[in-house]
Amino acid sequence: MTQEPNKTIKVIVFQLENEEYAIPVHQVGSIERIMPITRVPGTAEFVEGVINLRGVVTPIIDLRKRFSIKNYEMDESTRIIITIIDEMDVGLIVDSANDVLDIEEEAIEPPPQVIGAVEEEYVSGVAKLDKRLLILLNLSQVLSSREVRELYDIEV
Amino acid sequence: MDTNQYLEIFIDESNEHLQSINDQLLELEKNPNDLAIVGEIFRSAHTLKGMSATMGYQDLSNLTHKMENVLDGVRNDQIQVDSDMLDIVFDSVDDLEAMVLDISKGGNGARDVSRVVELLQAVELGHVLKDGKEQEDYSGNSDDLQLDEFTRAVLEQSAEQRLNNFQVEVYLNEDCLLKAARVYMVFDVLEQIGEVVKSQPSVETLENEEFDHSFKVLFVTEEEEEEIAGRINKISEIKQVEVSTYSLDKDESQSKSEIEQKQNIKEEDKQELADNEYKGKQTANKTIRVNIDRLDVLMNLFEELVIDRGRLEQIAAEINHLELNDTVERMTRVSGDLQNIILNMRMVPIEQVFNRFPRMVRQLSRDLNKNIDLRIIGEETELDRTVIDEIGDPLVHLIRNAIDHGIEHPEERLAQGKDAKGNIELKAYHNGNHVFIEIVDDGAGIDREKVLGKALSNQVVTREQAEKLTDKDVYELIMASGFSTADIISDVSGRGVGLDVVKNTIESLGGNIEIDSELGEGSMFSIQLPLTLSIISVMLVEIQKEKYAIPLSSIIETAIVKKEAVLRAHNREVIDFRGKIVPLVFLKDIFNVPLELEDQDYYSLVIARKGDKMAGFVVDSFIGQQEVVLKSLGGYLSGVFAISGATILGDGQVALILDSNALIK
Numbered sequence: 001m002t003q004e005p006n007k008t009i010k011v012i013v014f015q016l017e018n019e020e021y022a023i024p025v026h027q028v029g030s031i032e033r034i035m036p037i038t039r040v041p042g043t044a045e046f047v048e049g050v051i052n053l054r055g056v057v058t059p060i061i062d063l064r065k066r067f068s069i070k071n072y073e074m075d076e077s078t079r080i081i082i083t084i085i086d087e088m089d090v091g092l093i094v095d096s097a098n099d100v101l102d103i104e105e106e107a108i109e110p111p112p113q114v115i116g117a118v119e120e121e122y123v124s125g126v127a128k129l130d131k132r133l134l135i136l137l138n139l140s141q142v143l144s145s146r147e148v149r150e151l152y153d154i155e156v
Numbered sequence: 157m158d159t160n161q162y163l164e165i166f167i168d169e170s171n172e173h174l175q176s177i178n179d180q181l182l183e184l185e186k187n188p189n190d191l192a193i194v195g196e197i198f199r200s201a202h203t204l205k206g207m208s209a210t211m212g213y214q215d216l217s218n219l220t221h222k223m224e225n226v227l228d229g230v231r232n233d234q235i236q237v238d239s240d241m242l243d244i245v246f247d248s249v250d251d252l253e254a255m256v257l258d259i260s261k262g263g264n265g266a267r268d269v270s271r272v273v274e275l276l277q278a279v280e281l282g283h284v285l286k287d288g289k290e291q292e293d294y295s296g297n298s299d300d301l302q303l304d305e306f307t308r309a310v311l312e313q314s315a316e317q318r319l320n321n322f323q324v325e326v327y328l329n330e331d332c333l334l335k336a337a338r339v340y341m342v343f344d345v346l347e348q349i350g351e352v353v354k355s356q357p358s359v360e361t362l363e364n365e366e367f368d369h370s371f372k373v374l375f376v377t378e379e380e381e382e383e384i385a386g387r388i389n390k391i392s393e394i395k396q397v398e399v400s401t402y403s404l405d406k407d408e409s410q411s412k413s414e415i416e417q418k419q420n421i422k423e424e425d426k427q428e429l430a431d432n433e434y435k436g437k438q439t440a441n442k443t444i445r446v447n448i449d450r451l452d453v454l455m456n457l458f459e460e461l462v463i464d465r466g467r468l469e470q471i472a473a474e475i476n477h478l479e480l481n482d483t484v485e486r487m488t489r490v491s492g493d494l495q496n497i498i499l500n501m502r503m504v505p506i507e508q509v510f511n512r513f514p515r516m517v518r519q520l521s522r523d524l525n526k527n528i529d530l531r532i533i534g535e536e537t538e539l540d541r542t543v544i545d546e547i548g549d550p551l552v553h554l555i556r557n558a559i560d561h562g563i564e565h566p567e568e569r570l571a572q573g574k575d576a577k578g579n580i581e582l583k584a585y586h587n588g589n590h591v592f593i594e595i596v597d598d599g600a601g602i603d604r605e606k607v608l609g610k611a612l613s614n615q616v617v618t619r620e621q622a623e624k625l626t627d628k629d630v631y632e633l634i635m636a637s638g639f640s641t642a643d644i645i646s647d648v649s650g651r652g653v654g655l656d657v658v659k660n661t662i663e664s665l666g667g668n669i670e671i672d673s674e675l676g677e678g679s680m681f682s683i684q685l686p687l688t689l690s691i692i693s694v695m696l697v698e699i700q701k702e703k704y705a706i707p708l709s710s711i712i713e714t715a716i717v718k719k720e721a722v723l724r725a726h727n728r729e730v731i732d733f734r735g736k737i738v739p740l741v742f743l744k745d746i747f748n749v750p751l752e753l754e755d756q757d758y759y760s761l762v763i764a765r766k767g768d769k770m771a772g773f774v775v776d777s778f779i780g781q782q783e784v785v786l787k788s789l790g791g792y793l794s795g796v797f798a799i800s801g802a803t804i805l806g807d808g809q810v811a812l813i814l815d816s817n818a819l820i821k
Contacts, residue, residue: 049810052804055804
C-alpha cells in the first residue's frame with residue numbers, strides 16, 4: 001500500500017425503512033437498546049419523550065416520525081442512537097444500527113433533488129459504496145429545535 | 157517564583173480582606189473614634205499588601221501601602237476620620253477591588269491609580285506637616301524593637317491572658333535566594349499559632365528584601381518556645397531561630413513618658429480590641445477551601461446514589477427478604493444523613509450577598525442626599541450556593557428601589573413627623589424548608605391611587621377591574637412589566653424594567669415575593685426561597701398510566717371528592733373546598749394523556765396554591781411522597797408548558813415534575 005491514503009471519515013450506519021443512513025461517528029455518544037420512554041406532553045409529534053440514560057434525562061425523537069415515514073412496531077433490533085449536537089444529547093430511534101464504516105471523502109456527493117423519503121434539507125450528502133447507497137444526515141437540521149418550540153408556542 | 161498554584165488562594169483571600177476592609181470602614185464611619193476598628197482595617201490592609209508583594213503585584217501592593225499609611229495616621233491620632241477622608245479610602249478600595257478582579261481574570265493587576273494615590277498622599281501629608289516628628293519616631297530603624305503604644309497595649313493584654321510574648325529572631329541562610337518568600341512563610345507559620353505584633357525591620361522592608369539575613373518579630377502565642385522554633389525550622393533555608401521571652405519592662409523606661417499621655421485616653425479601646433482578638437482566635441473553626449466544582453461533582457454522584465437507593469428500596473420491597481430489608485433500611489438511613497451533610501456543605505451564609513449592601517446604601521444615600529440607616533439581621537442564614545448566586549441582583553434592585561422610591565428626603569420626613577434618618581431593614585431567616593428574606597423600609601409606602609392611576613394609563617388593568625382589586629393585588633401591579641411609579645425617572649431605579657425581572661428571577665428559583673405596605677409608614681417586600689434546588693420533596697401521582705411529580709412546596713393537601721360535589725361556575729368546574737371555591741384542573745386533558753383507565757365516580761385531587769390562588773389538580777391516584785433529584789429536561793426540550801423538570805424514579809424511569817405555578821391562573 002504505497003499509495004497515499006485518501007481522507008476518510010468514520011460513520012455509523014443505521015437503517016430506516018429499507019434505506020441506509022449514516023452519521024459521523026464523532027457525533028454519536030452511544031447506541032442503546034430500546035428502553036422505557038416517558039412521554040413529554042406539549043411537544044412535537046416526533047418527540048417520543050425522555051429516557052434515563054445512566055442518570056441523565058435525555059430527550060428522544062423518533063426518526064420515522066421526523067421524516068414522516070409510516071409507523072413501524074419496535075422490535076428486538078430497534079436502537080436508540082445517542083447523538084451529541086451543540087452540546088445537547090438527543091437520542092434517535094432507528095430500525096437498527098449495526099455498522100461502522102470508513103467512507104472516503106471523495107465518494108461523497110452532494111444530495112440529489114429527491115432522495116428516498118427524506119427532505120433535502122436534512123441531507124448533507126450521499127455516499128456510494130459498492131452496491132450500497134448511504135444517506136449522510138445533517139444532524140443539526142434534523143435536530144433543529146425550532147420546530148419543537150413553534151409547536152409549543154401554538155399550544156400556549 | 158512560580159506563583160500560579162497560590163493564585164487562587166491569593167484571589168480568595170484578597171477578596172475576603174477587601175470585604176473586611178469595606179465592612180470595617182463603614183463601621184468606622186459610624187464610630188470615628190473607635191481605634192479598634194482602625195486596627196482591624198490596618199491588619200487586613202497589611203496582610204493584603206504582604207500577599208500582593210509576594211505574588212509580585214506591585215501596583216496592588218503600592219496602593220495598599222499608601223492606604224496603610226493613611227490608616228496608620230488615623231491610628232496615631234494624626235488624621236481625623238471624616239467622610240471626605242473615608243471617601244478617598246473607599247475609592248482606593250474600589251481600585252484595589254478592580255485590580256484583584258483583573259488578576260482573577262488573568263491580568264497583571266496593573267491600573268492607573270495616580271489620582272487616588274495623590275489624594276491618599278494629600279491626606280497623609282496633611283498630618284505629616286503637623287506631626288512629622290512622631291512619624292519618624294515610629295518607623296525608627298534602631299536595632300531594638302521599638303514599641304508604639306498600640307503594640308504595647310496588645311502585649312500587656314496578652315500577658316494578662318497568660319499568653320506568651322516572645323521575641324523571635326530568625327536567621328536565613330546566606331545563600332537564600334528568595335528572602336521575601338521565606339519571610340512570608342515564616343509569618344505564615346507564626347500567624348497560624350499566634351499573632352505577630354511587630355517586626356524589625358518593618359514588614360515592608362522585609363518584603364522588599366532590604367535586610368541582611370536576619371529579622372526579629374514580636375510574637376504573642378499560646379505555644380511554647382520549642383514549638384515555635386520547631387515550626388519555623390521546618391521551613392527550608394532557615395539557618396537559625398532564637399526564641400526568647402519578651403518582657404515589657406525592658407524598654408519601658410525608653411518610651412514610657414512619651415506614651416503615657418495618650419495611653420489613658422485610649423486604654424479602653426485597646427482593651428476591647430485585644431479582647432475581640434483573642435475571642436476570635438479561640439472560636440475560629442478549622443476550615444479548608446474546596447473548589448466548588450468538586451462539590452458539584454460530589455453532589456452529582458450523590459444524586460445517582462439517591463436514585464439507586466430508590467431502586468434498591470423498591471427491589472427489597474418486592475423480594476421481601478428480611479436481611480435485605482434490614483440492610484437497605486440501614487443504607488437509606490446512612491445515605492439520608494449523607495444527604496444532609498452534602499447539602500449543608502453547599503450551603504453558604506447569605507452574608508456573601510448581604511455584605512455588599514452597606515456600601516451601596518451609603519453611596520446611594522449620599523448621591524440622593526438622603527439619610528439612611530441600613531440594618532442587616534440574620535446574615536448568617538444559610539442557603540444553597542445555586543440560590544445565592546441568583547439572588548444578588550434581585551436584592552440589589554429591591555434595595556435601590558427602597559432607597560429611591562421608599563425613603564423620603566430628610567426635610568419631607570421631618571415635615572411628616574418622622575425621624576430625618578430613614579431606616580431600611582434587611583432580614584433573613586429560616587422557616588421550615590424555606591428561607592425568607594425581607595426588605596422593610598419606613599418610607600413613603602405604596603400609594604394605591606397612584607399605582608392604579610398608572611396601571612390604568614398603561615392599560616395594565618381596566619377601570620372595572622381596578623375597583624375590585626384588593627390592596628395586595630394593587631401592590632402586585634408594580635411588579636407587572638413596564639411599570640414605574642417614580643415621578644421622575646432617576647438613574648438609580650425607575651426605568652420601568654426591573655421589578656418584573658425581580659419577580660421572574662425569584663419565581664424561577666421556585667420562590668415567591670409578596671409586598672405589604674402602609675401609605676406613609678413604609679413597605680415590606682418579603683421573598684420566600686427554597687433551601688436548595690437540587691433535591692426536592694414531591695408528591696408522586698398517577699394520571700392514567702403516567703407518573704408525575706408535584707412539588708410538595710406548592711401543595712396544601714390532597715382530597716378525594718365525589719363527582720356530585722363538583723359545581724359549575726363560569727363554565728369551569730369548581731368545588732367548594734373548606735368554604736372556598738376552588739377551580740379544578742384536569743391534568744389528563746392538559747397533558748393529553750392517553751386514556752387507559754375507566755372513569756371512577758370520584759375525583760382524586762391535589763389542592764395546590766400559588767400565592768392566594770388555589771386550584772385542584774385532578775389525578776387518578778396518589779403514589780406517595782418522595783425525595784427526588786431535580787433534573788433538567790435539557791436544552792432540546794426547554795420551555796415545555798407546565799413542566800419544570802424531570803426526575804428519575806426508583807425503577808429507573810423518568811417522571812416529569814409539574815410546574816404548578818404555570819397551571820394556576
